[in-house]
Amino acid sequence: MDTQDTQTGSAFDEIAEAPVAPEAREAIAADRDEVEAALGAGKPQTEAQQRAHKHNQLVRAINWNRIEDDKDLEVWNRLVNNFWLPEKVPLSNDVQSWGTLTPDEKTLTMRVFTGLTLLDTIQGTVGAVSLIPDAITPHEEAVYTNIAFMESVHAKSYSSIFSTLASTPEIDDAFRWSTENPYLQRKAEIIIDYYEGDDPLKRKVASTLLESFLFYSGFYLPMYWSSRAKLTNTADLIRLIIRDEAVHGYYIGYKFQKGYEKLSPAEQAEIKDYTYSLLYELYENESKYTADLYDAVGLTEDVKKFLHYNANKALMNLGFEPLFPSTVTDVSPAILSALSPNADENHDFFSGSGSSYVIGKAEATSDDDWDF
Numbered sequence: 001m002d003t004q005d006t007q008t009g010s011a012f013d014e015i016a017e018a019p020v021a022p023e024a025r026e027a028i029a030a031d032r033d034e035v036e037a038a039l040g041a042g043k044p045q046t047e048a049q050q051r052a053h054k055h056n057q058l059v060r061a062i063n064w065n066r067i068e069d070d071k072d073l074e075v076w077n078r079l080v081n082n083f084w085l086p087e088k089v090p091l092s093n094d095v096q097s098w099g100t101l102t103p104d105e106k107t108l109t110m111r112v113f114t115g116l117t118l119l120d121t122i123q124g125t126v127g128a129v130s131l132i133p134d135a136i137t138p139h140e141e142a143v144y145t146n147i148a149f150m151e152s153v154h155a156k157s158y159s160s161i162f163s164t165l166a167s168t169p170e171i172d173d174a175f176r177w178s179t180e181n182p183y184l185q186r187k188a189e190i191i192i193d194y195y196e197g198d199d200p201l202k203r204k205v206a207s208t209l210l211e212s213f214l215f216y217s218g219f220y221l222p223m224y225w226s227s228r229a230k231l232t233n234t235a236d237l238i239r240l241i242i243r244d245e246a247v248h249g250y251y252i253g254y255k256f257q258k259g260y261e262k263l264s265p266a267e268q269a270e271i272k273d274y275t276y277s278l279l280y281e282l283y284e285n286e287s288k289y290t291a292d293l294y295d296a297v298g299l300t301e302d303v304k305k306f307l308h309y310n311a312n313k314a315l316m317n318l319g320f321e322p323l324f325p326s327t328v329t330d331v332s333p334a335i336l337s338a339l340s341p342n343a344d345e346n347h348d349f350f351s352g353s354g355s356s357y358v359i360g361k362a363e364a365t366s367d368d369d370w371d372f
Contacts, residue, residue, distance in 0.1 A: 069139065069258075071254055072140050073139065075247060079150065080146070082247070089233060089236060089237045091164040091237065094165065094231045094232065095164065100230065104297070108294070110173075112222075112293060113174075113218070114177065115178060115184050115293075116154075116219075118188060119210060119214060120152070122192060128151060129148055130195045131200075131203060136258075143251060181289075183285055187214065187289065190278075191209075194278070195207075201260060201271055204252050205278060207252045208249050208317050209278065211249035212245070212317050213307070213313075216309075217289060217290045217307055220303045223235060223335050223338040227337065253317030256318055272320060275320060279314075286307060290304060302331075305328060305332075312324055
């Protein structure tokens with residue numbers, strides 16, 4: 001009990017111990033309870049009090065037969081139909097191709113993928129999870145749990161690439177670099193700060209910019225290698241990730257727009273200004289991160305065009321106007337071709353997996369088949 005509580009308690013104790021009538025004593029006790037309740041009203045609840053409060057709330061089971069927003073079911077079905085695991089992609093087929101890269105190219109690739117791993121880690125353990133408390137429907141909550149899980153699958157996918165192509169010291173060096181690179185750490189810091197804020201719409205803005213913009217400085221490189229017939233199975237896996245991120249960015253942006261339209265004009269203006277300010281802040285850091293990675297191989301300006309292109313897509317997902325003019329979004333046709341469903345890997349971007357994605361086929365057997 002703090003000083004104020006002690007002083008108040010002492011005053012009541014002195015009165016209560018005085019020789020007074022029973023009726024007066026009851027009134028004093030009632031007054032004491034009222035004052036102590038008022039003093040404690042502004043204090044944080046204990047965990048036990050919070051649990052007791054939650055237990056007094058009605059808990060409802062999710063009912064997929066009664067949908068409040070059709071988009072929840074549509075996106076859930078899309079994500080489930082798109083489900084995949086990295087173990088099904090034959091990454092070992094890229095070992096020979098990996099051997100043709102120079103040491104600098106290998107280091108660049110490892111660092112790019114480690115940076116992507118960090119973003120997926122944030123989105124899977126902080127970002128998507130932070131959106132759940134603000135969900136309007138239980139089905140929206142379910143979609144966010146799906147998104148969080150797949151972000152963790154994405155993060156593990158890069159480890160599958162590493163373990164297939166690189167040595168343990170090379171892997172350790174790449175992860176050590178990710179903790180020491182100031183631009184990568186700054187990117188994580190900016191996003192996490194907004195995820196931990198108290199504005200649900202601002203969290204959705206930050207999440208959409210991560211899903212639809214920040215990943216793409218990393219996604220550029222595997223598409224670049226693929227366009228040159230290198231690491232093609234790795235590129236096929238990255239396309240699976242890109243397909244997921246496209247759905248994630250679209251859905252979170254859609255939910256943002258649903259909340260944004262309920263705001264007053266003044267509130268809308270404030271959120272819109274915030275969105276462009278955050279994008280500027282992220283872009284300034286991302287430009288430095290891109291230069292740090294790609295200057296040595298002469299790809300920085302091409303990657304920046306790819307960033308501009310995807311920054312505009314992120315803004316469109318949020319319902320806002322593009323920021324960058326077409327003169328700085330002219331992405332290399334080879335990169336766009338590598339991204340397309342008709343790329344060499346025959347990747348079905350919308351409804352299926354790439355051609356290298358392996359799924360076992362069941363075949364009926366008889367007892368004779370097992371007679372060796």
